[in-house]
Amino acid sequence: MEVNIRKRLGNFHLDVQFKTDASGIGVLGASGSGKSMTLKCIAGIVTPDEGRIEINGRLLFDSQKGINVKPQKRKVGYLFQDYALFPTFTAYENIAVGLSRVPAAKRKETVEGLMRRFHLDGLEKLYPHQLSGGQQQRVALARIIACEPDVILLDEPFSALDSHLRLQLQMETKEILKGFSTSIMVTHNRDEAYQFCSAIFVLDGGKVTAFGQKEQLFAHPQTKKTAMLVGCKNVSRVERTGDREVRALDWGGLILHTGRQADDTIRYVGIHADKLVPVFENGGDTENTIRIRVLDVIETPVEKQVSFVNADAENRDTQSGVWWDCGRDADADMPPYLRFPAEDLLLLTEDS
Numbered sequence: 001m002e003v004n005i006r007k008r009l010g011n012f013h014l015d016v017q018f019k020t021d022a023s024g025i026g027v028l029g030a031s032g033s034g035k036s037m038t039l040k041c042i043a044g045i046v047t048p049d050e051g052r053i054e055i056n057g058r059l060l061f062d063s064q065k066g067i068n069v070k071p072q073k074r075k076v077g078y079l080f081q082d083y084a085l086f087p088t089f090t091a092y093e094n095i096a097v098g099l100s101r102v103p104a105a106k107r108k109e110t111v112e113g114l115m116r117r118f119h120l121d122g123l124e125k126l127y128p129h130q131l132s133g134g135q136q137q138r139v140a141l142a143r144i145i146a147c148e149p150d151v152i153l154l155d156e157p158f159s160a161l162d163s164h165l166r167l168q169l170q171m172e173t174k175e176i177l178k179g180f181s182t183s184i185m186v187t188h189n190r191d192e193a194y195q196f197c198s199a200i201f202v203l204d205g206g207k208v209t210a211f212g213q214k215e216q217l218f219a220h221p222q223t224k225k226t227a228m229l230v231g232c233k234n235v236s237r238v239e240r241t242g243d244r245e246v247r248a249l250d251w252g253g254l255i256l257h258t259g260r261q262a263d264d265t266i267r268y269v270g271i272h273a274d275k276l277v278p279v280f281e282n283g284g285d286t287e288n289t290i291r292i293r294v295l296d297v298i299e300t301p302v303e304k305q306v307s308f309v310n311a312d313a314e315n316r317d318t319q320s321g322v323w324w325d326c327g328r329d330a331d332a333d334m335p336p337y338l339r340f341p342a343e344d345l346l347l348l349t350e351d352s
Contacts, residue, residue, distance in 0.1 A: 001025065001182055005041050005051035005061070014038065014048075014206040024177065026197030026214070027186045028229055034206040035186040036081070039153045042184070043078045044071035055151055056181060077144035077152045081159065083136045085128040091115070091139045092124040098147040114142040118172075134165045141176065152177065154185045158192060170195065190231045194218065202226050209351065225351045227270045232346060233323040235270040238262075246347075250320040252313025256288055259342030270346035273305065273325040278335035288340040295321050303327065306334065 001022075007014040014034045027035045040046040042053055044060065047068060053061040055076075060069045085094050095114055099107045115121060118138040128136055137157065144152060157173065158166045174196060177183045185196050193200050194214055201211035202225075210217060210226040221227040224235055236250035246262050248254040248269055256269060279289055293311035297304065307321040324338060 001056075001184075002052065002054045003038070003042065005038075005048035005053060007037065007041060007046065007048045009037070012206060014041070016041075016203070016206070016208055018201050018208055018211050020199050020211075022197070022199035022213075023180070023182055024197040024199070025182070025184045026193035026200035027184060027203060028188065028190065028193045028200055029203035030188060030229070033203040035188075035203055036155050037206075038203065039078065039155055039184065039186055042151075043076050043153055044069060044074050045078070058150075075148075075150040077147060077149035079137075079140055079144060079152070079154045079157055081156045083128075083140040085136060085140060085143075087128050090125050090127055091120060091131065091135075094128070094139050095142045095146055097143060110146055111142075114146055118142045132165075134169055137169060138172075141173070145176070150180070151182045151184070152180050154183065156186055156188070158189075159187075188229075190218075190229060202229055204351065221270075221346060222349060223351045224268045224270070224348045227268075227346055227348055231272065232270045233273045235268050235348065236320065238266060238269045240264070240266065251322060252290070252310030252319050254288075254290055254310055254313075254340075256340055256345060257342050258345055258347060260347070262347055265349045266347045267350045268348040270348055271340055271344055272346075273323040274327075275341060275344035276322075276324045277339040277341060278326070279337035279339050280335050282337055288342060289337050290340075291336055292334070292338050294334055308338070 002019040004017045014037050016038050027038060029035050037046060041048050048061065048063065050063040059067055060074050061067060086097065089097065092111055096107055096111045099110060115124065118141060120135065120138055120142065123131065123135060131139065158170060177196065185192065187193050197214060199212065200214050200217050201208050204225055209223060210221065218230045221230055221232065227235060236248040238246040238248055240262055241247050241255065243261060244258050246256050246258060246266065246269055248256055282289065291311040292308040295307040295309060297306050304326050306324045306326055308324065309319040309321055313319060
């Protein structure tokens with residue numbers, strides 16, 4: 001897939017460029033970053049002002065060559081965030097809507113087969129308002145599959161579902177996507193992006209600010225906003241105090257040895273909450289280690305999170321709290337110290 005498009009809508013300017021051979025592509029970003037607009041341009045629902053879109057060797061849009069393939073000719077299936085089912089059509093009719101040119105017997109066979117595949121037996125005559133959110137989504141997916149697209153686009157496909165149904169449909173959708181050479185999922189949920197996609201690009205303000213294989217992007221984000229989007233709860237402003245040393249201004253002035261070069265572009269330091277290491281006896285080794293004062297403890301059936309500040313800092317009441325994900329099996333007694341391993345520190349630049 002190669003996408004290089006620009007589109008201006010009022011004060012918003014979409015400028016998206018990426019190229020990848022990955023089959024599962026994730027688009028991660030906050031609300032209003034241009035995620036859905038990017039999908040609509042790829043699907044042909046919105047026409048870019050200029051640029052080029054090519055998928056699996058098929059040129060779908062090229063402003064210079066005057067090429068703009070119609071949406072129904074692009075062989076792109078689009079799962080809208082609200083599913084976009086026809087309210088006056090039954091579940092059966094919604095699935096069959098794109099098969100009007102298929103012979104009646106074949107159409108009936110296809111629709112009934114998809115209804116069985118998507119566990120919609122017995123719901124044929126029900127209208128969208130009579131279906132649950134999960135049933136509506138399965139009807140929408142079945143309608144897409146019926147048209148045999150080459151590419152499938154999913155716009156926040158699980159955002160409206162409760163947690164139990166979300167897990168069930170995530171498993172089913174993951175199996176469905178195996179049959180497609182290319183899929184793109186828009187989400188603001190980092191866990192969904194990681195689960196479904198092999199390559200991810202981050203959108204911010206209509207521009208791609210990061211792009212890469214998911215493992216690399218999550219482990220080594222380059223900017224503050226990217227770090228936060230991939231789940232880093234702890235980010236502090238820094239000032240450089242040496243080639244391999246920074247002072248974390250929001251963590252009580254904690255001096256952190258980075259273990260690698262911290263050049264003039266570094267503006268923030270971050271660390272994932274599960275990378276902090278408890279220290280019960282300091283033993284004189286104070287590098288990247290602080291005495292903590294606990295602010296809050298949040299427990300759920302599956303995890304335990306502790307918010308703390310640097311207990312030895314003069315400005316401890318004005319610090320940003322640091323989060324530690326210590327797991328449900330952590331000792332009941334809090335460790336007096338926590339260490340910030342140099343190898344797990346994220347050295348972050350300003351967002352572009």
